[in-house]
Amino acid sequence: MLVERHPGTSPQPKARRINIRTMELFRQIGIDEAVHAAGGTLAGHYRMAAGRTLAEAELLEFTLPGGTPDWDAITPATACLCAQDLLEPVLRGIAEERGVDVRFGTELLALTESDDAVSATLRGPDGETVTVTTPYVIAADGAHSPIRRQLGITRSGRGTLGSAVNVYFAADLRNLVRDKPFNLCQIEHPHATGAFASIDGERRWIYTTAAGDPGRDWAATVRTAIGSPDPEIEILSVLAWEPGMFVADRFSRGRIFLIGDAAHVMPPYAAAGANTGIQDAHNLAWKLAMVRSGQAPPVLLDSYHAERHPAGWFTADQSSIRTGNLRDMHSASTDGTPLADPLALILGYQYPAGAFVPDGTTAATDRLDLTAQPGTRLPHVRTGDGRSTLDLIGTGYTVLAGPAAALPDTADVPVHHISQPDRLGITATGAVLVRPDQIVAWREPATPDGIIRLPDLDTQLRHIPPIRTTGPAN
Ligand SMILES: Cc1cc2nc3c(=O)[nH]c(=O)nc-3n(C[C@H](O)[C@H](O)[C@H](O)COP(=O)(O)OP(=O)(O)OC[C@H]3O[C@@H](n4cnc5c(N)ncnc54)[C@H](O)[C@@H]3O)c2cc1C
Structure with missing residues (x-):
């Protein structure tokens, strides 16, 4: 059963870059083509651009530190740009089709855990409350995770790393961008420094800039950044947010597991937040299935924290030290910490301990x-x-x-x-x-x-290290 307090999937585009590892997971469950189709208008928008204004910007060469990889030797999947507001309906559809009891407009009010189950109090769209008893709960309730707070799980990390504003707007920019299908476009204008993200590559865009005067005339700023007075601009939303690194000190307690932003918040500079969350779910799902069906002992579930906490920490840390400068993405970190190779960051992480020998x-x-x-x-x-x-x-x-x-x-x-x-x-x-x-x-x-x-994998599970907290709480 999935409960979500909002009446529908996210109206905000938020995450867009579905990396090759996540696309491999989507391929494994047979939805990679549906995700590519949902992101269709952004096919080919994989390059970055930069310039004083959008009108003056030029596409940057696509470079990776080791040169252009032979993709077919690395992965059967293709990365995809698909904004979260287009991706979520695909995921919702597949969940419903495969028998998940999906309840939108339903809020989780409280959890009570006993030795062999968890009771969840839910308030449905009609205002009625019901209690559901379940063997396990997965808390995918976002950065402010009420469940994490209820469990008293602290977080560590680099903390808040800045403040930013996302201006989501509609404007027909097809003529302006026809010859530069960009993913992100860095704007270097002194009065409108920031970046554009293509949401559909035609009419929907996000302009991101450092937070400043809250009463700013966003349409005027966006027009300056575009570098043309012509386009009619409709501001759809203005969202203030703070890039930061906060990693929960434990990813599970008893029968409750944290995944996604509830477990790890990271800046978007490596486009890894949603990807890491989806990969948490992939790590946990088969373990729950095997324990529920009696194919594995419950100790298998301890490997979720042992594997995903260091993976989440590493990805959040690497996301935090990236400068965000599109002209210089892979050469320097903000504090001298070595940058992982971008492909190794996506595909190459090795769990230090867990359900393996x-x-x-x-x-x-x-x-x-x-x-x-x-x-x-x-x-x-x-x-x-x-x-x-x-x-x-x-x-x-x-x-x-x-x-x-x-x-x-x-x-x-x-x-x-x-x-x-x-x-x-x-x-x-x-x-x-x-x-x-x-x-x-x-x-x-x-x-x-x-x-x-x-090997006897069950014996191996006895060697999983106990959960240790990693540092001062934020
Ligand atoms: C500007 C920006 C750009 C980004 N770009 C990328 C990118 O390119 N690639 C990438 O991988 N990531 C990106 N991210 C990060 C990505 O959006 C997040 O990591 C992702 O949305 C986290 O998903 P989640 O399901 O864990 O949490 P959320 O998306 O926050 O979802 C949590 C849900 O839980 C619900 N909820 C909370 N409490 C309750 C309750 N008590 N009862 C019922 N429902 C509840 C909330 O309503 C919410 O819908 C970006 C983020 C931002 C802000």
């Missing part, structure tokens, strides 16, 4: 370095029939093996033989065990007799 190998963050190290995302390798290794992963564990390796007949795990085992860091007799979230759980580079002996 470490083998001592580590993944670098200064470049994309995925060779099926336990705790990392499975490398994408094309299989003989043109599919990706990622496409072979279903809702249970999966073994990917070298051509000369086999599971004993008693093992009840699907096996796929891979023609390029070296891409997974194994030989012809080696094997890799992959979790339903496409994270490598175990790797055996070579077996002496070609027989794959799977």
